[in-house]
Amino acid sequence: MGVRFDQVSKYFGDVPALADFSLDVADGEFMVLLGPSGCGKTTALRILAGLEEATSGDVLIDERVVTDLNARDRDIAMVFQNYALYPHMSVYDNIAFGLRMRRIARREIDRTVHETAELLGIAELLKRKPGQLSGGQRQRVALGRAIVRRPKAFLMDEPLSNLDAKLRAQTRIELIRLHRRLQTTVLYVTHDQVEAMTMGGRIAVMDRGRLQQVGSPQDVYNRPANRFVAEFIGSPAMSFFEGPLSSDASGAFAVDTAGVSFVLNAEQAASARRHALAEITLGVRPEHIELADQFGERATAAAFGAHVDVVEALGNETHATLLVGGRAIITRLPPDAAIGAGETRRFAIAPQHLLLFDPASGGRLE
Amino acid sequence: MSIAASRPRERRRGRGKVVREAVSAAPFVLPSLALFSLFVFYPLVRSIWLGFHATDPFGRREVWVGIEQYRDVLTSSDFRYSLFVTGQFALYTVIGSTAIGLYLALLVHRRLPGILLFRTVYTSTVASSVAVSSVMWLLLLNPGVGVLNYLIGKGGLPTANWLTDPKWALVAIAMTTVWMNVGLATIVILAGLQNIPEQLYESARVDGARPWDQLLHVTLPALSPTLLFVSVVGVIFAFESFGQIDILTKGGPLNSTTVIVYSIYREAFLHYNVGLASAQAVVLFVIVLLLTGVQFLAAQRWVFYR
Amino acid sequence: MRQRKKLRRAAVRAAASVPMYVLLVASAAVILFPLYMTAVDSLQPISKLLTYPPDFWPEHPHWSNYRSAMTDIPMPRYMLNSLIMATVVTVGQIVTSTLAAYAFSFMRFPFRGALFFIFLSTMMVPWEASIIPNFQIIQRLDWIDTYQGLTVPFLATAFGTFLLRQHFMTLPRELKDAADIDGYGDLRFLLRVVIPLSRAALATLAVFSFLQAWNQYLWPLLVTNDPDMRTVQIGIASLRDQEVQRTNVVLAGTVIALLPMLFLVIAFQRFLVRGLTAGAVKG
Numbered sequence: 001m002g003v004r005f006d007q008v009s010k011y012f013g014d015v016p017a018l019a020d021f022s023l024d025v026a027d028g029e030f031m032v033l034l035g036p037s038g039c040g041k042t043t044a045l046r047i048l049a050g051l052e053e054a055t056s057g058d059v060l061i062d063e064r065v066v067t068d069l070n071a072r073d074r075d076i077a078m079v080f081q082n083y084a085l086y087p088h089m090s091v092y093d094n095i096a097f098g099l100r101m102r103r104i105a106r107r108e109i110d111r112t113v114h115e116t117a118e119l120l121g122i123a124e125l126l127k128r129k130p131g132q133l134s135g136g137q138r139q140r141v142a143l144g145r146a147i148v149r150r151p152k153a154f155l156m157d158e159p160l161s162n163l164d165a166k167l168r169a170q171t172r173i174e175l176i177r178l179h180r181r182l183q184t185t186v187l188y189v190t191h192d193q194v195e196a197m198t199m200g201g202r203i204a205v206m207d208r209g210r211l212q213q214v215g216s217p218q219d220v221y222n223r224p225a226n227r228f229v230a231e232f233i234g235s236p237a238m239s240f241f242e243g244p245l246s247s248d249a250s251g252a253f254a255v256d257t258a259g260v261s262f263v264l265n266a267e268q269a270a271s272a273r274r275h276a277l278a279e280i281t282l283g284v285r286p287e288h289i290e291l292a293d294q295f296g297e298r299a300t301a302a303a304f305g306a307h308v309d310v311v312e313a314l315g316n317e318t319h320a321t322l323l324v325g326g327r328a329i330i331t332r333l334p335p336d337a338a339i340g341a342g343e344t345r346r347f348a349i350a351p352q353h354l355l356l357f358d359p360a361s362g363g364r365l366e
Numbered sequence: 367m368s369i370a371a372s373r374p375r376e377r378r379r380g381r382g383k384v385v386r387e388a389v390s391a392a393p394f395v396l397p398s399l400a401l402f403s404l405f406v407f408y409p410l411v412r413s414i415w416l417g418f419h420a421t422d423p424f425g426r427r428e429v430w431v432g433i434e435q436y437r438d439v440l441t442s443s444d445f446r447y448s449l450f451v452t453g454q455f456a457l458y459t460v461i462g463s464t465a466i467g468l469y470l471a472l473l474v475h476r477r478l479p480g481i482l483l484f485r486t487v488y489t490s491t492v493a494s495s496v497a498v499s500s501v502m503w504l505l506l507l508n509p510g511v512g513v514l515n516y517l518i519g520k521g522g523l524p525t526a527n528w529l530t531d532p533k534w535a536l537v538a539i540a541m542t543t544v545w546m547n548v549g550l551a552t553i554v555i556l557a558g559l560q561n562i563p564e565q566l567y568e569s570a571r572v573d574g575a576r577p578w579d580q581l582l583h584v585t586l587p588a589l590s591p592t593l594l595f596v597s598v599v600g601v602i603f604a605f606e607s608f609g610q611i612d613i614l615t616k617g618g619p620l621n622s623t624t625v626i627v628y629s630i631y632r633e634a635f636l637h638y639n640v641g642l643a644s645a646q647a648v649v650l651f652v653i654v655l656l657l658t659g660v661q662f663l664a665a666q667r668w669v670f671y672r
Numbered sequence: 673m674r675q676r677k678k679l680r681r682a683a684v685r686a687a688a689s690v691p692m693y694v695l696l697v698a699s700a701a702v703i704l705f706p707l708y709m710t711a712v713d714s715l716q717p718i719s720k721l722l723t724y725p726p727d728f729w730p731e732h733p734h735w736s737n738y739r740s741a742m743t744d745i746p747m748p749r750y751m752l753n754s755l756i757m758a759t760v761v762t763v764g765q766i767v768t769s770t771l772a773a774y775a776f777s778f779m780r781f782p783f784r785g786a787l788f789f790i791f792l793s794t795m796m797v798p799w800e801a802s803i804i805p806n807f808q809i810i811q812r813l814d815w816i817d818t819y820q821g822l823t824v825p826f827l828a829t830a831f832g833t834f835l836l837r838q839h840f841m842t843l844p845r846e847l848k849d850a851a852d853i854d855g856y857g858d859l860r861f862l863l864r865v866v867i868p869l870s871r872a873a874l875a876t877l878a879v880f881s882f883l884q885a886w887n888q889y890l891w892p893l894l895v896t897n898d899p900d901m902r903t904v905q906i907g908i909a910s911l912r913d914q915e916v917q918r919t920n921v922v923l924a925g926t927v928i929a930l931l932p933m934l935f936l937v938i939a940f941q942r943f944l945v946r947g948l949t950a951g952a953v954k955g
Binding site: 384387388390391393394395397398399401402404405406407408409410412413416469470473474476478481482484485486487488489490491492493494495496497498499501502503504505506510511512513516545548549553556557560602605606608609612613627630631634635640643644647648650651654655658 | 689692693695696699700703704706707709710713721722723724725726767768769771772774775779780781782784787790791794796797798799800801802803804805806808809824825827828829830833858883886887888889890893894905906908909912919922923926929930933934936937938941944945946
């Protein structure tokens with residue numbers, strides 16, 4: 001059930017837009033395709049929709065191979081980034097269009113369109129034309145047009161990116177509610193990781209045509225598969241430290257060229273030994289770089305002094321940019337943290353918050 | 367100072383600034399404006415004035431007759447007939463060029479190897495002038511040895527004496543004109559087609575629209591402003607036609623191809639009846655204006671702007 | 673297995689495009705037919721043109737027809753006149769349209785809206801409705817049989833102004849703002865910034881202007897009597913009157929008159945459609 005990509009590749013000449021992309025989406029799941037521009041997420045969506053042909057591989061909807069079917073025979077609905085509403089038709093006609101194309105009885109169409117319009121709160125707009133609507137209203141019409149067809153899957157291509165921040169946040173919540181109510185499979189493409197994290201049942205992170213990781217938002221945040229995912233997810237981004245591994249009689253530790261020395265705990269040391277690495281990359285999220293004098297009695301993986309360069313008070317938290325050995329890293333501190341620019345303070349990191357990566361492949365070490 | 371009632375005083379553009387703006391803009395706009403005044407507006411006014419004067423058959427004596435001459439023009443059966451001829455001609459050529467232009471533009475608006483070659487061919491007739499087209503068709507239309515009749519005969523249809531039969535002469539000239547205009551019509555409609563966002567078609571496809579549905583519900587509505595333009599310009603061109611008639615039929619046979627401009631030309635430059643010709647010219651102007659207005663009014667119903 | 677499926681897909685796609693190609697070729701044949709017959713007949717001896725059924729291919733091409741066309745009437749002179757006239761009109765139209773379009777896009781001045789409407793209205797007046805007074809003006813200025821007479825009335829164009837204005841409106845406002853801050857005057861901004869960014873639109877206008885001027889018939893007919901000043905279009909019409917029996921020579925002349933424009937249209941093909949797309953033709 002649901003949707004499946006089976007080793008789908010798409011080449012434009014020699015350039016792979018998608019390379020051996022395989023993904024299983026369960027029936028009724030809300031799956032987010034996340035990644036920077038050019039990563040292939042939109043290409044994957046369009047191949048699923050039938051708007052582009054895969055160079056190789058198959059796409060399945062509901063266990064049926066649809067790779068060779070026309071877009072109109074796949075029983076999917078798509079919401080475009082720019083809504084693609086028919087400018088000369090009223091909102092009613094826009095929503096009804098798909099049903100009319102399938103020669104559904106007029107009374108049935110009327111009932112369904114009104115129902116959907118009510119659901120989306122656009123019932124009073126039915127007679128207007130798209131040109132007379134605001135961005136948010138147009139987006140609902142686009143949604144309505146998709147919902148009314150009761151498809152096997154909804155495909156959404158960055159539907160919120162043309163809305164202003166406030167409307168976006170509002171609409172996000174509405175989309176979640178809608179999905180809960182309709183229980184239809186959704187494939188949602190976005191480059192905004194906040195959207196992905198808040199909406200996705202699961203997130204498929206992509207980069208340069210390849211799937212990097214699939215998992216729940218928690219998975220992807222706490223157990224990133226590789227450096228790319230670790231860096232892409234989370235804002236402010238994770239900080240990385242690279243350096244040669246050296247061990248002594250008691251355990252293993254890495255020394256960063258910036259002059260910060262890290263001590264790996266038992267598990268991490270075992271992992272490093274297992275992979276027989278000479279150098280290692282360590283990642284730590286900004287909220288895990290804490291003020292040493294707030295740290296208490298816990299064990300530290302590292303403790304170091306840093307020059308505080310810039311302090312940004314956001315109200316609910318404070319971001320501080322630190323200079324450590326010539327590099328800038330960001331830390332997230334509680335809103336009442338007593339810290340000021342120009343100071344030199346000590347910071348500490350707890351060992352369980354350290355993520356280990358292979359410097360060559362970028363993969364995270366277990 | 368009352369806080370409640372005070373409103374920021376509006377800054378009006380100082381008079382000095384307005385004058386400065388006018389002075390800077392003048393050299394940019396004046397050349398065109400001067401030329402238009404001298405060669406478009408003044409002649410129009412003068413034509414109206416000339417129309418109020420009758421020219422006697424012997425020379426340049428101009429006598430004020432006022433509205434009389436205009437009334438004569440509007441009631442003369444000759445003029446009415448040439449109006450009818452011109453109207454027919456406009457109908458044939460506008461429908462012909464627009465329909466064929468639409469067909470060709472749709473044909474060539476796709477990605478196929480070599481499509482650029484076909485596009486070049488279809489738009490090539492824009493290179494052809496009135497004189498060139500007319501002379502080209504002269505031989506084709508020859509009833510005896512012309513290729514047109516030969517091909518028609520082969521097809522089993524009855525042939526016609528194209529340029530000498532009063533029933534067919536206008537059609538023959540319309541054919542020549544449509545051929546000549548089809549290049550430009552294709553160019554303009556193709557430009558209109560290229561402005562239609564691809565996503566509209568994609569959305570329609572996903573919604574279940576077949577190619578015919580897409581044509582009906584996406585292409586034609588989106589193309590309606592362009593089609594309006596083609597038709598308005600086409601009507602104006604048709605009412606301005608002269609060269610084909612001068613070269614192919616000289617207004618005949620039996621005045622069946624005397625379009626208004628040819629009539630004006632004949633009166634003014636062959637019969638030296640400047641007054642009458644001017645009156646006809648002014649009537650032509652008014653008719654074209656009315657037709658354009660009617661088309662725009664009708665457009666309210668079928669043209670969709672974005 | 674995957675290979676076979678890919679090949680099958682490609683084959684289906686190729687087969688689907690065959691009927692399209694048939695239509696394309698058939699339509700092209702119909703459009704090109706008059707041109708083809710003209711070229712063929714221009715190379716035939718006169719005897720062939722009078723026979724029935726007509727010939728579709730010249731067995732012995734009579735290139736001498738072309739020589740006759742060039743010498744029986746002063747064709748080279750006519751071509752020169754057309755060239756001069758078309759060039760002057762094109763340059764004139766480009767200059768006046770660019771200036772006016774610039775003013776309407778980038779400048780503010782009193783009555784701008786009204787003036788724009790006035791420009792628009794000139795497109796409503798059919799040229800042919802004002803030929804008599806225009807002729808009289810040229811006559812009074814003693815410009816009959818002169819290049820001025822042929823060109824001056826056409827040096828401004830509202831169509832060209834609109835075309836360029838549409839394009840200028842697509843240029844970002846910030847360019848002008850930056851120029852203002854830097855102290856650039858209008859003329860300098862126009863010459864150094866706007867024009868280099870408008871090459872395509874200017875090329876389109878140039879092609880259309882040249883085409884229209886070269887192809888004019890009625891006006892040159894009126895204002896030139898001296899064979900030395902006549903243009904190519906009048907030339908082939910007079911060729912037709914003169915060589916009533918030798919249609920093949922007339923057709924050769926027609927080909928000569930057509931060839932330069934055909935070349936222009938083919939060489940600048942991409943500007944024709946693209947020039948109208950930017951900014952769109954909206955009636």
